[in-house]
Amino acid sequence: xxxxxxxxxxxxxxxxxxxxxxxxxxxxxxxxxxxxxxxxxxxxxxxxxxxxxxxxxxxxxxxxxxxxxxxxxxxxxxxxxxxxxxxxxxxxxxxxxxxxxxxxxx
Amino acid sequence: xxxxxxxxxxxxxxxxxxxxxxxxxxxxxxxxxxxxxxxxxxxxxxxxxxxxxxxxxxxxxxxxxxxxxxxxxxxxxxxxxxxxxxxxxxxxxxxxxxxxxxxxxxxxxxxxxxxxxxxxxxxxxxxxxxxxxxxxxxxxxxxxxxxxxxxxxxx
Numbered sequence: 001x002x003x004x005x006x007x008x009x010x011x012x013x014x015x016x017x018x019x020x021x022x023x024x025x026x027x028x029x030x031x032x033x034x035x036x037x038x039x040x041x042x043x044x045x046x047x048x049x050x051x052x053x054x055x056x057x058x059x060x061x062x063x064x065x066x067x068x069x070x071x072x073x074x075x076x077x078x079x080x081x082x083x084x085x086x087x088x089x090x091x092x093x094x095x096x097x098x099x100x101x102x103x104x105x106x
Numbered sequence: 107x108x109x110x111x112x113x114x115x116x117x118x119x120x121x122x123x124x125x126x127x128x129x130x131x132x133x134x135x136x137x138x139x140x141x142x143x144x145x146x147x148x149x150x151x152x153x154x155x156x157x158x159x160x161x162x163x164x165x166x167x168x169x170x171x172x173x174x175x176x177x178x179x180x181x182x183x184x185x186x187x188x189x190x191x192x193x194x195x196x197x198x199x200x201x202x203x204x205x206x207x208x209x210x211x212x213x214x215x216x217x218x219x220x221x222x223x224x225x226x227x228x229x230x231x232x233x234x235x236x237x238x239x240x241x242x243x244x245x246x247x248x249x250x251x252x253x254x255x256x257x258x259x260x261x
Contacts, residue, residue: 011152013206013216014166014223021224041170041206041216087227088161088196 001032003094004048005060008067009083012040019062019086020046026090039067048072060097062086077104107215108247109136112180113240119184122153122191126167129180129203137175138205144173145205159190159198164226168204177215178205179222181243183235200235202226214258218251225250 005023009015020036027034037048053059053072061073062081079097086093112132119125126149134142148169152158159165180203187197204219225231235243 010155011168011170011206013168013170013204013219014158015160017220017223018160018166018227021227025227038220040220041210042213042220084156084160 001030001058002052002056003027003032003034003058003060003097004052004056005034005036006039006048006063006067007036007083007086008039008063008065010065012042015083015087016040019083019090022087022090023060023062023093026094030094039063044068058097058101060086060093062093077101107138107177107218108179108244108251110240110244111136112178113243113247114180114182115238115240115243116185117182118186119182120188122165122167122188125182125201126150126203129182129201133178133180133203133205136178138178139173140175141173145169145171147171148173149203153191157191157193159193159196161196162226162232163187163197163199164202164232165190165198165200166202166204166223166226168206170206170208172208174205174207176207177219179203179219179247181235181247183243200226200232214255217258218254221250221254222247 007016007019016038020038023036038045059078060081061078062083064083079100081093130142130146133139139145148171149167158167182201184199187199190198
């Protein structure tokens with residue numbers, strides 16, 4: 001399972017980075033391949049390439065603001081998660097994303 | 107940005123408002139803040155958007171404001187778990203209060219803050235903070251800072 005995602009929060013100081021870490025830990029635990037980009041006060045870090053996005057089995061946008069370079073995700077099936085929940089309950093976010101893909105993937 | 111005087115262990119304060127003001131005053135005294143009330147307002151505005159009690163016994167009140175001269179992080183460990191605002195289901199023992207200037211000057215400090223936030227997701231790190239004395243807590247936080255600085259210099 002290849003998972004890519006973006007995390008971003010309004011001030012871009014804390015949650016963005018905690019959410020990245022929490023999602024990475026949860027993906028690691030499940031043995032998934034993962035790459036999580038952050039868009040915070042430092043700017044874009046750990047940036048996702050279009051190729052990675054195209055190849056991903058699951059795309060999780062845990063963002064509470066509009067993000068930069070959103071066009072990379074156009075026409076893709078994307079699971080929108082709450083950035084706060086990604087920090088406090090990453091397990092539930094990944095579970096819900098998996099369910100979402102089961103139901104919606106053609 | 108990481109200061110021994112901004113590490114307060116085993117405080118018996120019990121309300122979010124008192125804690126924010128207490129730590130804010132300390133940061134003000136050390137010259138990190140130009141206008142304490144303005145900074146506190148920024149922190150409270152952020153709290154109103156969504157509580158910064160994120161689970162794991164942690165809260166991370168933070169404010170981005172023109173009233174902040176230089177990035178800082180303050181750490182307070184509570185003597186007993188407290189209720190953070192209206193988040194009754196998630197008692198908090200570790201409080202990290204962050205201040206960031208409105209206009210960014212450099213990114214090294216922001217990277218250190220980001221790295222500390224990431225470390226908070228690590229159970230071992232939290233347990234060490236729960237047991238640390240002031241010197242150890244300072245060392246734990248400083249180590250993260252030093253790692254970032256040496257990475258930046260290696261670039």
